[in-house]
Amino acid sequence: MSNRRTEALIFVVILLTGAVSVYVLQPLRSAPLVRDQADILNAEQEERIANYHQAILTTYDIDLRVVTSDSADDIDTLAVGIFEQDRVGENSSTARGLLFLISPEIDQVRMETSRTVEPVFTDIFTSYVEERQMVPFFQADRVADGILATTELIASRAEAALRNEAFIPPAKTFEPSSGAGASTRARIGTGYERPEGPQLALQQGYQPYQVVEAYISAMEDQNANPDLAIYSRASQTMFQDWVVTPAQMRNVAKTYQDCPPAVTRSQGGFAVVQYPVEVRTCSPFFLHREEGAWRLDFPTMSQTIRFNQSNQWFVARSLPENYKFAFAGQAFDQNGFPLSRPKR
Known part of the structure; x- marks a missing residue:
């Protein structure tokens, strides 16, 4: 496809919430948005994630990839290698790249970022969304939903960043990862523990x-x-x-x-x-x-x-x-x- 604008594709995206929306989606230049090497996603889940991430690319110009790995290698080193091998960020006209790497073999998940998105998706933020958003779904053995729920927070963060002009000025070419991001235990299928709370008193006459x-x-x-x-x-x-x-x-x-x-x-x-x-x-x-x-x-x-x-x-x-x-x-x-x- 020679022209990203004139040959854009139209897909129906079904979000985690079940919402159906139509977006004009840009064709990809490099590796697929989802590569399930660990075989933990079914075909329908892969399609949902890929379509939603293509909508993120169109809306925020963020090339957001998901790779599940069956390797036992150190996840930080693996993430840097995959980021460069798959040229994460190349689909973005501003070289904004973000990688979700999930390795059930070593019970780890990592988010790796390009230099152009580091001020927005900081190490603190990526660690927070892994621990407080992605992992609870993984514990319930709902990996695809965990990825989509995390993407929703990525989108919210990107929306705010565009308003505040927080992204680094666009890069003209693909940029390898600088090693920024965060890793944590994936805990897939270990059992979801709901963060409970006290009962609320419903006052009589509450409007x-x-x-x-x-x-x-x-x-x-x-x-x-x-x-x-x-x-x-x-x-x-x-x-x-x-x-x-x-x-x-x-x-x-x-x-x-x-x-x-x-x-x-x-x-x-x-x-x-x-x-x-x-x-x-x-x-x-x-x-x-x-x-x-x-x-x-x-x-x-x-x-x-x-x-x-x-x-x-x-x-x-x-x-x-x-x-x-x-x-x-x-x-x-x-x-x-x-x-x-x-x-x-």
């Missing part, structure tokens, strides 16, 4: 916005208790099987702490807490009254509200009848993203 505030506070406190009283019974059941990581909770808390004031719309036993649609990272919350109190309805939210690779929310299916009233004056584009202009 919907106060329940949402209690949820954001719980995330800030790293409270992953699936049976919190602010959750509906159906939400509590859903969360029993979810992998909840410290990094996810911190990211939720930070996102909503930065949101502008919300408004609450209620009808009968249902309510929606909504933020201005101009701030697309602040998605609405659905609540319904259960046993005399307002509680968060996460099953309905997870079926209705999805996010793209930039963490912007959209409606993935028809709005549920019980909550449709709150969006009566809201227009959406053909992909389900809310529009600032009112519906006519």
Whole structure:
């Protein structure tokens, strides 16, 4: 393919959350985005990861690779060699390269970075996302989900970096790794240990916005208790099987702490807490009254509200009848993203 712009490909990307989005994806210059030498991913998982990472390349110009290795060699040395062999960063017009290397043979995972992304994906950051985001999924033997969940944090970090112009000025050619990054134990299949927390007292007369505030506070406190009283019974059941990581909770808390004031719309036993649609990272919350109190309805939210690779929310299916009233004056584009202009 001679021209990256005119011969771009279109793929449907299915994210970890199940969201389906369409992106214009650039053709690759060098090795595949996913090489599963250790045979720990199935074909469908490889495709999901590759498609999502191609969307990251298109959106943030970051060449993000995944290699699983069956080698028993030192992972730091191996990562530097693979980075150069596969020319990680060559697919990026600015030589931004990032490698996820997973070695079940020696129970290690490493993130290796190019010089052009070091100021953004620092050693401290890469160590944090490995330990607090990737490894909990690996412990639950959900390697593909761990990779995708980590990529979501990479995307959030990249989005902020572009706004703040934090990336090093573009390099014109491929640059080998400088050895920056971090390694940790992979702990694949060792068993997920949920970071539990205390029960929250649901004060009588709590209004919907106060329940949402209690949820954001719980995330800030790293409270992953699936049976919190602010959750509906159906939400509590859903969360029993979810992998909840410290990094996810911190990211939720930070996102909503930065949101502008919300408004609450209620009808009968249902309510929606909504933020201005101009701030697309602040998605609405659905609540319904259960046993005399307002509680968060996460099953309905997870079926209705999805996010793209930039963490912007959209409606993935028809709005549920019980909550449709709150969006009566809201227009959406053909992909389900809310529009600032009112519906006519």
